[in-house]
Amino acid sequence: MSVSIECQKRPEKSNPRALRREGLIPATLYGHNGAESISLTVDHKEATTLLRYAKVNETLVDVKIPDLSWEGKALIREVQAHPWKRNLYHLSFFYQANPTEA
Template sequence: MSLTIECQARPEGVNPRALRRDGLLPINLYGHKGADSDVFVVDYKEALTLLKKVTPNETVVEVKTPDWSGTAVVREIQSHPWKRNLLHLSFFHTDAA
C-alpha cells in the first residue's frame, strides 16, 4: 500500500489561521532542493487520514507538488496542546526507493 499526499502552492500573504478556516493545512517540505525549503498547503481531512497510517520519521510517503514529486517522511507534527487539532506538518525529502 503506497501513501500519497497531493500538495498545492500556498498563497502568499495569507495567514495560516485563515488557511485552516478554509480547510487547508500549511506544510513545509525540506531537503528536496538542498538547503532550501518550500511551503505548501494540503487538504486538512486528507492530512488526518494520512497521519493515521504514518509513523513520524519512519514511514515513507510520496509527496506530489505542482513542480516536484518524490518521497519524504513526516518529520514534525504540530498540534494544539489541548484541542489536539493539527496546526502544521513538516516533511523531509528522502531518497528511498
C-alpha cells in the same frame, strides 16, 4: 501499502489561521533542493487520513505537488497540533533522496 498525499503551493504572505479556516493545513517540504524549502498547503481531511496510516520519522510518504510538477518520497518530520484538542496546525516533510525500506 503505499501512503501518498497531494499538496498545493502556499500563496505568498498567506495567513495560516485563514488557511485553517478554509480547511487547509500549512506544511513545509525541506531538503528537496539543498537548503531550500517549499511552503505548501494540505487538505485537512487528507492530512488526518495520512496521519492515521503514517508514523513520524518512520513512514515514507509519496508527496505530489502538481503546481510545481514535483513528486518524491519524504518522511513526516514534525506534526504540530493543539495539545488536547488535537487540531492540526502544521506538517513538516523531509525529502529522502535514496529511500530505503525500513
